[in-house]
Amino acid sequence: MNEDEPQSTRPEYDPxxxxxxxxxxxxxxxxxxxxxxxxxxxxxxxxxGPEESRAEVPMVLGMPSWAFWGVFLPWIVVDIVAVxxxxxxxxxxxxxxxxxxxxxxxxASSLDDESESSYE
Amino acid sequence: MSEFAVTxxxxxxxxxxxxxxxxxxxxxxxxxxxxxxxLLQSKSFLSEYFLGSRSLGVWAFALTFAATxxxxxxxxxxxxxxxxxxxxxxxWIGSYMIVPIxxxxxxxxxxxxxxxxxxxxxxPDVLRDxxxxxxxAAVATALIVFFMAFNLIAQFxxxxxxxxxxxxxxxxxQVASNGMADLLxxxxxxxxxxxxxxxxxxxxxxxxxxxxxxxxxGFRAVVWTDVMQGFVMVGGVVIMLPLAxxxxxxxGNATDEMAKMxxxxxxxxxxxxxxxxxxxxxxxxxxWLISVDADQRRVFRTAARAQIAAGExxxxxxxxxxxxxxELTYARHVQEQTATPFDREIAVExxxxxxxxxxxxxxxxxxxxxxxxxxxxxxFLPFSLAVSFFFMWTFSGAGQPSNMVRLMAFNNARTxxxxxxxxxxxxxxxxxxxVIIFCCARVLLPGWETESDRIMPEMAxxxxxxxxxxxxAGLLVAAPFAAVMSTMDSFLLMISSAIVRDIYQRxxxxxxxxxxxxxxxxxxxxxxxxxxxxxxxxxxxFLQDIIVFTGSGLSTSFLVPVxxxxxxxxxxxxxxxxxxxxxxxxxxTLYAAGTYLNGGAMTAYRVFNFHPFMxxxxxxxxxxxxxTWLTPAPPEHLVRKYFHAEAxx
Numbered sequence: 001m002n003e004d005e006p007q008s009t010r011p012e013y014d015p016x017x018x019x020x021x022x023x024x025x026x027x028x029x030x031x032x033x034x035x036x037x038x039x040x041x042x043x044x045x046x047x048x049g050p051e052e053s054r055a056e057v058p059m060v061l062g063m064p065s066w067a068f069w070g071v072f073l074p075w076i077v078v079d080i081v082a083v084x085x086x087x088x089x090x091x092x093x094x095x096x097x098x099x100x101x102x103x104x105x106x107x108a109s110s111l112d113d114e115s116e117s118s119y120e
Numbered sequence: 121m122s123e124f125a126v127t128x129x130x131x132x133x134x135x136x137x138x139x140x141x142x143x144x145x146x147x148x149x150x151x152x153x154x155x156x157x158x159l160l161q162s163k164s165f166l167s168e169y170f171l172g173s174r175s176l177g178v179w180a181f182a183l184t185f186a187a188t189x190x191x192x193x194x195x196x197x198x199x200x201x202x203x204x205x206x207x208x209x210x211x212w213i214g215s216y217m218i219v220p221i222x223x224x225x226x227x228x229x230x231x232x233x234x235x236x237x238x239x240x241x242x243x244p245d246v247l248r249d250x251x252x253x254x255x256x257a258a259v260a261t262a263l264i265v266f267f268m269a270f271n272l273i274a275q276f277x278x279x280x281x282x283x284x285x286x287x288x289x290x291x292x293x294q295v296a297s298n299g300m301a302d303l304l305x306x307x308x309x310x311x312x313x314x315x316x317x318x319x320x321x322x323x324x325x326x327x328x329x330x331x332x333x334x335x336x337x338g339f340r341a342v343v344w345t346d347v348m349q350g351f352v353m354v355g356g357v358v359i360m361l362p363l364a365x366x367x368x369x370x371x372g373n374a375t376d377e378m379a380k381m382x383x384x385x386x387x388x389x390x391x392x393x394x395x396x397x398x399x400x401x402x403x404x405x406x407x408w409l410i411s412v413d414a415d416q417r418r419v420f421r422t423a424a425r426a427q428i429a430a431g432e433x434x435x436x437x438x439x440x441x442x443x444x445x446x447e448l449t450y451a452r453h454v455q456e457q458t459a460t461p462f463d464r465e466i467a468v469e470x471x472x473x474x475x476x477x478x479x480x481x482x483x484x485x486x487x488x489x490x491x492x493x494x495x496x497x498x499x500f501l502p503f504s505l506a507v508s509f510f511f512m513w514t515f516s517g518a519g520q521p522s523n524m525v526r527l528m529a530f531n532n533a534r535t536x537x538x539x540x541x542x543x544x545x546x547x548x549x550x551x552x553x554x555v556i557i558f559c560c561a562r563v564l565l566p567g568w569e570t571e572s573d574r575i576m577p578e579m580a581x582x583x584x585x586x587x588x589x590x591x592x593a594g595l596l597v598a599a600p601f602a603a604v605m606s607t608m609d610s611f612l613l614m615i616s617s618a619i620v621r622d623i624y625q626r627x628x629x630x631x632x633x634x635x636x637x638x639x640x641x642x643x644x645x646x647x648x649x650x651x652x653x654x655x656x657x658x659x660x661x662f663l664q665d666i667i668v669f670t671g672s673g674l675s676t677s678f679l680v681p682v683x684x685x686x687x688x689x690x691x692x693x694x695x696x697x698x699x700x701x702x703x704x705x706x707x708x709t710l711y712a713a714g715t716y717l718n719g720g721a722m723t724a725y726r727v728f729n730f731h732p733f734m735x736x737x738x739x740x741x742x743x744x745x746x747x748t749w750l751t752p753a754p755p756e757h758l759v760r761k762y763f764h765a766e767a768x769x
Contacts (some may be wrong), residue, residue: 012765020230021687027225034218035510042211043503047489050497054484057379062371063556064207064487071210075217075548082221082544086537090225093533095232098174100167100239 206486519675699744
């Protein structure tokens with residue numbers, strides 16, 4: 001878009017597009033947060049050195065604590081976040097009418113035009 | 121009754137359940153295909169056949185998306201990984217927590233809206249209309265057919281192997297397989313007997329079923345069967361979870377015991393009997409053998425069939441190679457494991473013993489990272505690979521054209537919101553419970569490193585026997601069928617739509633009548649399926665590698681161009697084409713380089729130990745953006761059509 005264009009003549013963006021763009025930013029942010037959470041917690045609590053042994057591990061709910069804090073818990077949190085994201089944040093936008101066959105009709109007519117002009 | 125006889129009977133009852141559940145399952149699938157075909161008669165053929173008339177509701181949309189994403193790997197390969205490497209597989213699969221939000225939320229609303237504007241039915245359709253470029257659509261179609269064809273062959277083989285694994289102990293199945301092999305040998309006048317009749321039988325039955333219901337019912341049949349398959353998968357896991365935890369006296373007990381375990385040694389064995397045999401003496405794979413030397417008890421399990429020839433006393437051969445197997449090293453299993461009974465005494469000699477490269481002799485490796493590994497010094501999941509997989513599972517799913525097509529098929533945005541939530545819960549009920557179930561399997565069923573792909577049906581059999589409900593095993597083993605079929609049918613339809621819609625109708629004959637298109641669609645779906653089946657009779661090697669190569673290759677080619685075309689008005693066809701080919705070329709180059717450096721074995725070259733998917737995505741993004749800025753802006757009418765309010769309805 002031209003920055004110098006007067007405000008009044010600027011086209012208005014499709015609200016579905018704008019909502020989807022806003023949702024895209026939030027999705028990327030959510031992915032980054034849970035990726036960092038999961039990998040950092042698992043790496044710090046759950047990895048041992050190449051020669052190290054560990055006959056006992058701290059456990060939460062019967063699983064190694066790193067798996068609980070680094071995978072199980074964020075998984076539950078994502079499910080809760082999904083409730084917010086799906087039902088309170090994501091907009092139920094109108095996706096528009098379906099124009100079945102429109103693209104094909106356009107293509108067929110342009111092919112017809114081309115063949116007619118080649119005969120001429 | 122001897123223990124061996126009991127084990128055989130149990131195996132047979134489990135396998136009979138498998139054959140029964142498979143038969144019921146196939147019958148149900150055919151009914152759904154018939155119903156779909158009836159619906160097909162009353163709607164616009166292509167839109168209904170390839171896209172279900174964009175009318176999918178919450179359950180259909182959610183479960184077809186989830187089921188298509190869960191291939192046989194989820195129920196055969198993943199359990200095998202958990203069993204072999206322990207709790208660290210939870211991190212390997214961990215990104216599935218966010219997969220539904222990313223892979224559906226990222227593209228769904230916009231791609232559905234953009235496809236409606238022109239009535240696009242396939243992904244190349246969308247690309248062609250968005251950029252008004254037939255050439256670009258042709259490149260996209262070529263890439264889809266190229267990757268999907270390889271993948272389809274691999275999936276056909278994978279499905280058949282799974283079915284064979286589940287049915288091979290059933291006498292009826294063995295008789296039918298051998299009969300079919302004899303018939304083929306005499307009918308085709310083959311000079312040598314067919315080497316693996318069981319596999320061939322499964323290939324014919326399994327693929328014929330998938331091809332018939334997909335060709336006959338189209339997209340809606342695929343979606344309805346996906347819904348059924350989705351319920352079967354989640355039902356199988358939800359039932360198996362408490363049974364597994366009950367069987368090991370609690371999850372804490374299982375984790376505690378896993379912490380004490382050490383990985384087995386990989387051995388080559390020579391087996392000897394006291395006196396020469398009158399006829400060939402066979403020792404089946406997965407047989408337990410025990411030797412006691414100077415009060416030291418050693419427990420071995422064979423990984424392959426061993427034979428002592430008539431008149432011989434040993435399996436030892438001139439080339440010095442032994443029978444592959446493992447030796448248990450965990451004390452409790454060594455003390456408690458009994459030998460498989462045979463009618464003669466078998467002496468075991470270890471020709472070669474190799475400890476795991478990562479984890480040998482160390483306690484705690486099954487409950488910590490990076491996890492034990494037989495050949496890699498970095499372990500199963502070093503840090504860089506953990507990051508790679510977190511990205512790959514999330515974005516690779518979003519970039520699959522077979523998933524994108526589903527995003528074009530739901531009826532409205534409210535359905536999308538409910539479907540994302542439904543899939544989030546669905547994945548939560550499947551993947552983390554699978555980790556728990558197969559960690560329990562490690563404690564309950566030692567020694568399956570010899571054939572870890574079989575751990576799912578074995579666990580189903582053992583846990584249901586423990587609660588005296590062997591019939592339940594049938595439902596549990598139906599989950600892998602469901603997973604494979606729901607992926608295969610989608611891929612088959614993708615190739616068929618690429619040929620009929622993107623190549624024939626849009627490039628060769630746009631005036632083709634509906635009757636012609638209909639006939640051609642049925643014929644193409646059946647032909648593609650038949651060709652894939654024939655190719656799978658002698659499939660390429662490195663099957664799992666091919667599945668990963670094609671899946672990540674499609675994502676590196678498609679994800680960036682599709683995301684940018686939906687969200688960036690300045691993005692043009694030059695950028696889209698460059699981004700697509702850039703991602704493709706980077707991915708293929710890394711695989712070619714890795715394969716060359718590895719002496720011909722299919723391997724990816726990992727830049728800084730990152731998977732080629734990540735490098736390819738990065739290359740596609742950079743190349744796509746740079747090419748867009750270096751070339752003219754897209755035509756104004758396209759920007760207005762796809763991004764502005766006045767033209768948006």
